[in-house]
Amino acid sequence: MKRCKFDEFIDDYLMNKLKNEEKNKFEEHYFHCQHCFEKMLARYELLRLIKTKGQTIFYEEERGKNRKEAFFIEKITSFLTPKQWAFTTSLVILGIILCLSAGLLLKKPQPQFFLDKEDIVRGESIILISPVKNVKTIPSQFMWKKMRENVEYKISLYLNQELIWTAITKETTLPLSEEVKNLIQADQKYSWQVKAFSPQGTLIAVSSKTQFKIASIE
């Protein structure tokens, strides 16, 4: 039978391997080419038989393939005894766990780009004047050194590190109100801190926390 240039398309067409354009071309072709159409019919019959009865027809070939795979697996697994395999696997798992743990431990801490609440801004600092040490009586006012013009100061009073009172002023002294005086007791550890803010509300300086104690209450 003489060959046609579309001969090579027959199997791919029947097995749906042709692209759409090639498929349409070939479909139109076999409306003209008796050779291709007859060959395609015969191939179709053979292909249908193989697809439906392939397991029976190729039983030996399939068994041979499975045997090859089983042989390969057997060859690998017989390299070590089961006990040795178990031991090796345990070692590998342990190694992975150790590596991961080491990795976590050696991990450098992330650099901090934002201040925590307790962090102090370096640079300018506010000097506290009074009270700065133990006093005999309740102080009448808090006093600190002036920084510059147009600064707002926030004063915070702590009892054993716990904030008990806060106030804001533009002066460098703040008289204690009766309300605050009532909070203060003898023999208790108090501390106070001043923060300075610009007119825009930016923190520009912080004083250290200074402790004081009252000897007696009048």
Added chain:
Amino acid sequence: MKERLVLKEIIVRYKPIISFRVRRAIGYLNPDWEDVVNEIITNVIEKIKKDEFRGESSIGTFIYIISSRRIADYIRQKRKVLKHIPEPKSFLEPSEEFENKEKTEIMTKILKKLKPKYKKVLYLYYYKGLSRKEVAQELGISPRRVSERVDYAQKLLKQLLIKK
């Protein structure tokens, strides 16, 4: 009379081709295939009688185009109507089934007993679905040799089938 002969020739020549095309497109076991084929043939005959086939393309192309259009219409209609109806399993006539079954058994036996070099090609190419190039690499032969072995296996199968 002459025209009737020509039309008859066209039907005889193109009906198997149209049938194959239709069954492949709408499903080999779809019972509607015969109706669709008949509609296409009727359409072709009408158009030829009305002189709608002017010979600008070949008769094959003319029939191919009519077939493609009818198949597309059928698929479009079916998609709308039969969305939820399951596909029927088999509509072969009992006598056809028997004939096919007997032929299938004979062909299966023949293929099982094929020489290994031909059987292996069929196994890899058709059963496993490898490409011609992959089969060639696997067997250490050229892709052309693969095609030749497939052709030969087919020829052998045909000869042995006739003998049986």
